[in-house]
Amino acid sequence: MAPRPLGPLVLALGGATAVLGSVLFILWKVYFGRDREQRWDGSEAWWGADPVHLPEWDPEDEEEEDPALEEMEQREVLxxxxxxxxxTTFLRVLAGKPPLDDHIPTWGxxxxxxxxxxxxxxxxxxxxxQNLRFYWKEFVNEVDVLVFVVDSADRQRLQWAQQELHKLLDKDPDLPVVVVANKQDLSEAMNVVELQQExxxxxxxxxxxxFLLAASIAPSGPGFNQPGTVHIWKLLLELLS
Structure with a gap:
């Protein structure tokens, strides 16, 4: 079934929200501005969810003698x-916040x-x-890594996800990409081999x-202990270092 056309008011509100987001992002970039550089020397892609290449995550590793806040460099991930x-659930889990019980679409x-x-x-x-995807391409050249989250069980929209992902990749041929095959806990979810093809x-x-990693970032659960979250975070740290 084709998606229903969005009403003019909805489009206007969505566009205004995205413009506001763009302005705030520009201000954020100016404040934390720095020259972008290539940081990953990976000569081979890593397909699948096997974590053998990634060390185990230990919270104490992140608590040892952090530099002063004003001296720390910034890394940006889209x-x-x-x-x-x-x-949104992915961001909340990484931030140590409880996931939301109900899905609330992000309007900005x-x-x-x-x-x-x-x-x-x-x-x-x-x-x-749909009305916010138009603005995605404006941001891909401003970050260090792209994380693209896919609902592994949403088979009807995988073609849309593929099209949007490839549009983004065409904008920046050097940007490292981590594709998160989310919702692997659902019975109808496609595995990473199928998703690589789709x-x-x-x-x-x-x-x-x-990089294509399987995950199950559920709207409830023990945060970093959720399957895949640790491996995604460790891979991001490797790419950003």
Whole structure:
């Protein structure tokens, strides 16, 4: 079934929200401005959810002698995906906040700042509704890593997710991409091998750094102990270091 056309008022509100988000993002970039540089020397992509390449996460590792706040460098991560894929829940889990019981679509953007030992990570999520996706491409050249969250059980919209992802990748051929195959706990979820095909990841430039990780970032649960969350965070730290 084709999506219903959005009413003029809804489009206007969505556009205004996205413009406001753009302005705030620009101010955020000016305040924390720095030159972007390539930080990952990965010569091979890592497909699947096998965590053997990633060390175990230990909270104490992030608490040892952090530099003073004003001296810490910034890293920016853009978190995108269709509405309902789990982007907001992902940010809340990383921030140590309880996930929301009910799904509330993001009409603008959400942001989270996470300190690590050597730098701070700013994660920016932009809403995934149809009228906000137009603005995604304006941000991909301003960040260090793209996280693209996919609802593994939403088979009807996987083609849309593929199209939106490839549009973003066309905008920046050097941007590392972490594709999160979310909702793997659902019985109808596609596995990572199927998603690699459905998202046409095999067709990407072999020089691009693309990672596909399975996850189950549920709207309830023990935060960082949820399957996949630790591995995603550790991979992000590797890419940003």
């Amino acid at each position: 978190v995108l995906g269709l509405d309902g894929s789990g982007k 953007f959400n942001s989270v700042r996470l300190p690590t030992r050597n730098f701070e990570v700013d994660l920016l999520e932009i809403g995934g509704s 998202l046409a990841l095999h067709a990407l430039n072999s020089q691009r750094e693309v």
